Amino acid sequence: MKTITSRDNPLYKELKHLATSSQARRKAGRTLLDGVHLSQAWLDMRGAPLQCIVSESALANPEVAGIVMRCENQHAHVTALPDALYNAVSQVEHGVGLMFLIETPASELPASLTVNAVLLDNVQDPGNVGSILRSAAAAGITQVFCSSGTAFCWSPKVLRAAMGAHFVVEIYENVDLASLIAPSKIAVIATSGYATQRVYDADLRQPVAWVFGHEGQGVADDLLSMATQQVVIPHLGQVESLNVAACAAVCFFEQVRQIQA
Amino acid sequence: MKTITSRDNPLYKELKHLATSSQARRKAGRTLLDGVHLSQAWLDMRGAPLQCIVSESALANPEVAGIVMRCENQHAHVTALPDALYNAVSQVEHGVGLMFLIETPASELPASLTVNAVLLDNVQDPGNVGSILRSAAAAGITQVFCSSGTAFCWSPKVLRAAMGAHFVVEIYENVDLASLIAPSKIAVIATSGYATQRVYDADLRQPVAWVFGHEGQGVADDLLSMATQQVVIPHLGQVESLNVAACAAVCFFEQVRQIQA
Numbered sequence: 423m424k425t426i427t428s429r430d431n432p433l434y435k436e437l438k439h440l441a442t443s444s445q446a447r448r449k450a451g452r453t454l455l456d457g458v459h460l461s462q463a464w465l466d467m468r469g470a471p472l473q474c475i476v477s478e479s480a481l482a483n484p485e486v487a488g489i490v491m492r493c494e495n496q497h498a499h500v501t502a503l504p505d506a507l508y509n510a511v512s513q514v515e516h517g518v519g520l521m522f523l524i525e526t527p528a529s530e531l532p533a534s535l536t537v538n539a540v541l542l543d544n545v546q547d548p549g550n551v552g553s554i555l556r557s558a559a560a561a562g563i564t565q566v567f568c569s570s571g572t573a574f575c576w577s578p579k580v581l582r583a584a585m586g587a588h589f590v591v592e593i594y595e596n597v598d599l600a601s602l603i604a605p606s607k608i609a610v611i612a613t614s615g616y617a618t619q620r621v622y623d624a625d626l627r628q629p630v631a632w633v634f635g636h637e638g639q640g641v642a643d644d645l646l647s648m649a650t651q652q653v654v655i656p657h658l659g660q661v662e663s664l665n666v667a668a669c670a671a672v673c674f675f676e677q678v679r680q681i682q683a
Numbered sequence: 684m685k686t687i688t689s690r691d692n693p694l695y696k697e698l699k700h701l702a703t704s705s706q707a708r709r710k711a712g713r714t715l716l717d718g719v720h721l722s723q724a725w726l727d728m729r730g731a732p733l734q735c736i737v738s739e740s741a742l743a744n745p746e747v748a749g750i751v752m753r754c755e756n757q758h759a760h761v762t763a764l765p766d767a768l769y770n771a772v773s774q775v776e777h778g779v780g781l782m783f784l785i786e787t788p789a790s791e792l793p794a795s796l797t798v799n800a801v802l803l804d805n806v807q808d809p810g811n812v813g814s815i816l817r818s819a820a821a822a823g824i825t826q827v828f829c830s831s832g833t834a835f836c837w838s839p840k841v842l843r844a845a846m847g848a849h850f851v852v853e854i855y856e857n858v859d860l861a862s863l864i865a866p867s868k869i870a871v872i873a874t875s876g877y878a879t880q881r882v883y884d885a886d887l888r889q890p891v892a893w894v895f896g897h898e899g900q901g902v903a904d905d906l907l908s909m910a911t912q913q914v915v916i917p918h919l920g921q922v923e924s925l926n927v928a929a930c931a932a933v934c935f936f937e938q939v940r941q942i943q944a
Contacts, residue, residue: 467921549810553926553928553929556922556925556926556929557925557926557929558920559920559921559922560916560918560919560920560922560924560925561918561919561920562918562919562920563920583926585922585923585924585926586922587922590920590921590922620943622940622943622944655821655936655939656939656943657821657822657823658821658822658823658939658942659819659820659821659822659823659824659851660728660820660851661817661820661821661846661847661848661851662846663821663846664817664818664821664932665814665817665818665844665846665928665932667814667926667928667929668814668817668818668928668929668931668932669932670929671925671926671929671930671932671933672932672933672936675916675933675937676936676940678916678917678919679883679937681919682881682883682917683883
């Protein structure tokens, strides 16, 4: 374990940069995972981080000490920071004092849609994107494609909301969704409040690419018109629509129900 | 329409107090609705506000002007603020410059559970509580009971996430959930990752009181043991759990599916 005591240390400067700038994270292809849960999930699913960063006082926490030991056993770099330096980097209030520096996983875009997938068209809110990733992972969906207008998946807020789902699904960002839908071999199903077919009546026992859209405007018209089917979640109340992450969960688990039926 | 130009005006002081303090909102039994959507929903569902507050520049916005006119037609008080004063009160960045001051609706606690209801035990995150209210309203559920540890429903974040659902469901806060469950005449169903019965296999064609719990710990053990049934949402992936708002949406719309089947 190394200790950094100077704010001029290059690694410290990199951490500070990544912690505060979404652009820096995108450009470097690196991000920070904050806290025990995400770090543990990374170790379980993806192995060693580039760096395990701990505050000096966090070393007394048995959970943190356990993760540090796992990192050292895998010959990962572990760096301790005095609490004042650590706190100046952490974006989490009352955090546990542990973060991983990782390389953002990047996969080559598949040639076509062949397995259960989610396509996010301009979904703005990081909490919604994170919740959708989490629900998708729980429903066994393994591919998520995001348009350039969708919230950056490797931001701290999305990571926190997804609770480790990032590490079990393949995430593709800045994707031209129309080019992906056009040659699709599987059903592409978009949700729309104006559709007449209920999601319960669609046959979901085959692979499906689900399309969800902007919180206010929904799925863009050009993508809607390219979809194989449009479905609606029927409402019994006076409220006009569902939150997009709630809508996605209903669709994914209706598919799980049909698969298990 | 009146205009306030002094920060010492009593109404202005009240607005500032309500805008910045959750405790003040609880104590006064009043809250602020920010923006066109919530204000419109209030007018549609509940009628005139105590006060309609607009920034002077917002009066040029046709949507805002339309709402001001509806308020005046209903003899509600409309107060204009110079932009500088308005912005010092608004908690929303780049807001439209419109808010309603309202009396927080309060209903007497029903003697027992008789219709579809949601019970929230220590749900912490305002976004989750808002999303659950919104899904409940869309699924036709009309009663929501919150334990004292659950996020305050009339806070700006919960209001924003629920998109007007507050005005079509009855919300009861600081409720002793155990006292409500014990004499229940209807099925009380709690979700738990350890349950063996799938939500799809529960008979949901009768009224149900759904119980959802804390984001980390789930439903408290004493409430779990009092529930008529415990159900699980089956997972096909490697992720341990769903976000509580996603979980609620799946349950509510499985009930809608069964009712419509």
